[in-house]
Amino acid sequence: MRRVLMTLSFTAALSLVLAAPVGAKSFGTIYAEGEAFRTFGTPARVDAGTGTDPIIAFSNFDQGGVAQYAPGEGSHGGRWEVWVATWVNPAGAYLLTDFDDVIALVDDGDITLQRMPGADFRCPILPNA
Known part of the structure; x- marks a missing residue:
């Protein structure tokens, strides 16, 4: 009986250890004003063109969005x-963390910028604690 209880306890503990990563929360990263923030949850759809806070996603460089x-x-x-945003020369791309820096690169012709109203969404950002 004791052996059965030990086996069941071990199996239950192993199940919890294996299941924990499945239930772990993942956070995305958004940069604003030179700092990293995290996103949590599933973005909610909003009507096209109704977004109010500008956020820039990158089409040809892997980094989090940059919010104003x-x-x-x-x-x-x-x-x-x-x-x-699309880097004109992707080989020269680097991490950007400030909205004004992105706009300066647009003005210099290093990045092109296109509005995507159908992609507007709602999702809070949190301090990166």
């Missing part, structure tokens, strides 16, 4: 107006 506003003053709670 961090949580606080100026922010509308994560109702994102989506823009897609």
Whole structure:
């Protein structure tokens, strides 16, 4: 009997260990004002063209989005107006963490920017604690 209980206890513990990563929460990263923030949850759809806070996604470089506003003053709670940036020369791409830096690169011709109103969404961002 004791052996059966030990086996059941071991099996239950092993199941919890194996199941924990499946239930783990994953966070995305959004940069704003030079800082990294995390996203949590599934973005909610909003009507096309109704986003209010600009956020830039990159089409040919792997990095998190760059938002104009961090949580606080100026922010509308994560109702994102989506823009897609494309590096003109992807070999020269590097991590960008500030919206104004992206706009400066657009002005210099290093990045192109296109509004994607159908991609607008709502998703809060949290401090990267």
